[in-house]
Amino acid sequence: WVFGIARNCWLSEVRRRKVRMGAGQIPPDEADEVKTIVTGECDVIARDLHSAIGRLPPDLASILLVVTIEGYSYAEAAALFHIPQGTVMSRVHRGRKMLATRLGRGNVAGQGIQITSG
Secondary structure: OHHHHHHHHHHHHHHHHHOOOOOOOOOHOOHHHOOOOOHHHHHHHHHHHHHHHHHHOOHHHHHHHHHHOOOOHHHHHHHHHHOHHHHHHHHHHHHHHHHHHHHHOOOOOOHHHOOOOO
């Protein structure tokens, strides 16, 4: 499920770069990230993730969501929140670490699970 989120973020970033470079939009039938297979297990995991994010301190949760889900770069998030880029990087790191601990994943990167960032 996290791989799916990471993949979708990556695809969104690729599209965003194409639009910024003047290449235009990708046709909807080519948008693979909107094609998902939802299972009961995915639903339970999504609820757990949503709950764990909701229990994070607000400053960590908001930065984590903006960078990992919305696809903002660290610089863009820093400008959005009016804080230094290093603070954004630190909060994303701490948020990921707390989230992994709360989800019982321990070291996220060590288990092949990665939440991407900009």
